[in-house]
Amino acid sequence: MSLFNHGGCTGAGGAGAEGMFCRVINVQIKDEMYFRATEYHLGLLKAKLAKYRAQLLEPSKSSAAKGEGFDVMKSGDARVALIGFPSVGKSTFLSLMTSTASEAASYEFTTLTCIPGVIEYKGANIQLLDLPGIIEGAAQGKGRGRQVIAVARTADVVIMMLDATKGEVQRALLEKELESVGIRLNKSKPNIYFKPKKGGGISFNSTVTLTQCSEKLVQLILHEYKIFNAEVLFREDCSPDEFIDVIVGNRVYMPCLYVYNKIDQISMEEVDRLARRPHSVVISCGMKLNLDYLLEKLWEYLALTCIYTKKRGQRPDFTDAIILRKGASVEHVCHRIHRSLASQFKYALVWGTSTKYSPQRVGLTHMMEHEDVIQIVKK
Numbered sequence: 582m583s584l585f586n587h588g589g590c591t592g593a594g595g596a597g598a599e600g601m602f603c604r605v606i607n608v609q610i611k612d613e614m615y616f617r618a619t620e621y622h623l624g625l626l627k628a629k630l631a632k633y634r635a636q637l638l639e640p641s642k643s644s645a646a647k648g649e650g651f652d653v654m655k656s657g658d659a660r661v662a663l664i665g666f667p668s669v670g671k672s673t674f675l676s677l678m679t680s681t682a683s684e685a686a687s688y689e690f691t692t693l694t695c696i697p698g699v700i701e702y703k704g705a706n707i708q709l710l711d712l713p714g715i716i717e718g719a720a721q722g723k724g725r726g727r728q729v730i731a732v733a734r735t736a737d738v739v740i741m742m743l744d745a746t747k748g749e750v751q752r753a754l755l756e757k758e759l760e761s762v763g764i765r766l767n768k769s770k771p772n773i774y775f776k777p778k779k780g781g782g783i784s785f786n787s788t789v790t791l792t793q794c795s796e797k798l799v800q801l802i803l804h805e806y807k808i809f810n811a812e813v814l815f816r817e818d819c820s821p822d823e824f825i826d827v828i829v830g831n832r833v834y835m836p837c838l839y840v841y842n843k844i845d846q847i848s849m850e851e852v853d854r855l856a857r858r859p860h861s862v863v864i865s866c867g868m869k870l871n872l873d874y875l876l877e878k879l880w881e882y883l884a885l886t887c888i889y890t891k892k893r894g895q896r897p898d899f900t901d902a903i904i905l906r907k908g909a910s911v912e913h914v915c916h917r918i919h920r921s922l923a924s925q926f927k928y929a930l931v932w933g934t935s936t937k938y939s940p941q942r943v944g945l946t947h948m949m950e951h952e953d954v955i956q957i958v959k960k
C-alpha cells in the first residue's frame with residue numbers, strides 16, 4: 582500500500598533551482614512496511630560508527646613528530662598521490678615519470694617519507710607524490726598510514742597502485758582504509774540538501790522515490806547526531822551511508838585511477854581482465870608499457886580547465902594555456918596572468934561553452950569552462 586503524496590515543489594531553501602517541474606514526493610509512507618527493524622538498527626549503527634571514525638580524521642598529537650617530510654608544499658597545477666601496498670612499484674613509477682629519483686628496491690618499506698616530483702604534460706605541471714607503502718590498518722595508525730592518508734586527502738587525484746601479480750585483495754583493503762577516513766573514491770557528492778536550523782523540527786522531502794532511506798530512518802540518524810531541527814531534501818535515491826556522509830560533512834570526493842603494475846609478470850588473459858575493470862589502467866614500469874595511456878587517463882581524471890587568452894584584434898594564443906582547477910572564475914584567470922590585474926579589471930570578453938553568446942561581456946565572478954577564450958579589458 583503506497584500512500585505517496587504527489588505535491589508541488591515545496592519551499593525548501595536552496596531547492597528553488599529544481600524548477601517548477603520537480604515532483605516532490607512527501608514520503609509519508611508507512612515506513613515500517615518498507616524498512617524492517619534491521620534497517621533501522623543498521624542505519625543507527627552506521628551513524629555511530631561514522632561518529633567514532635570521525636575521531637580518526639583528527640590529527641593525533643604524536644603524528645606531528647613522526648610526520649616529518651609529509652607536509653610537502655603544494656605546487657604546480659594539480660596534485661596526484663601514489664597510494665599502494667609496499668613494493669608495488671610506486672617509486673619506480675615516480676622515477677620514470679618525473680626527473681626526481683626515488684629509491685626503489687625489492688624490499689618492503691623502501692620509501693619512508695613523501696617524495697614529490699613533477700610530471701609535465703600538455704603544458705601543465707602535475708605534482709606527483711611518492712609515498713610509503715600502506716597496509717591494512719593504516720587508518721588506525723599502522724606504519725605511516727595516518728600520514729600517508731592525510732596526504733592523500735590533499736590530492737586532486739589518487740593513483741592506487743596495485744601489483745598485478747597479487748590478486749584483488751589489496752584493492753579492496755585499500756579502498757576500505759580510505760573509506761574509513763572519509764575519502765570517497767570515484768563518487769560524487771550525494772545530491773541531498775541538508776540545513777540544520779534553530780527550530781521548527783525536521784522537514785523532510787524528496788524529489789525522487791526513495792528505496793534505501795525513509796523519513797523515519799532519516800530522523801533516527803539525525804537524532805543520533807543530536808540534530809532535532811533541520812531541512813532535508815533528497816534529490817537522489819541515496820543510501821543511509823550517503824546521508825550520514827552529508828551530515829558529517831568532512832568527506833572528500835576524489836577521482837581514483839587503479840593502476841595495475843608489473844603486467845610483465847602475468848598472463849595475457851589476466852592483463853585483458855584487469856584492463857577492463859572500471860577506472861583501471863594496466864602498466865609495466867619495468868618494461869615501460871602503457872605509460873602514455875596512463876598519462877592520458879590521468880589527464881582526463883584531473884579534468885583541468887585550460888583557458889586561452891586573446892589580445893584585442895588578435896587571434897587567441899592556443900600555444901600557451903592557462904591551466905586551472907575546475908570551478909575557476911575570471912578572477913582566478915586574472916590572478917594567474919598578473920597579481921594586480923584583478924584590481925585594474927573593467928570587464929572581459931569570453932568565447933566558449935561558459936557563455937550564452939560568443940563573445941559575452943562578463944565580470945570577475947563569471948565561471949570559466951574548459952577551452953574558453955578570454956580577452957580582458959582594463960580600466
Ligand SMILES: Nc1nc2c(ncn2[C@@H]2O[C@H](COP(=O)(O)OP(=O)(O)OP(=O)(O)O)[C@@H](O)[C@H]2O)c(=O)[nH]1
Pocket residue numbers: 665666667668669670671672673674684685686687688689690691692693712713714715842843844845846864865866867868
Ligand atoms: N617485474 C616488475 N618489477 C617491477 C616493476 N615495477 C617495479 N618493479 C620492482 O618492484 C620492486 C619494488 O619497487 P619500488 O618502486 O621500490 O616499490 P614501492 O611501491 O615504491 O615500494 P615501497 O617504497 O617499499 O612501498 C623493485 O624491485 C622494482 O624493480 C614492473 O613493472 N615489473
Ligand SMILES: [K+]
Pocket residue numbers: 667668669685686687688689690691692
Ligand atoms: K620497495
Ligand SMILES: [Mg+2]
Pocket residue numbers: 671672673684685691692711712713714
Ligand atoms: Mg617506494
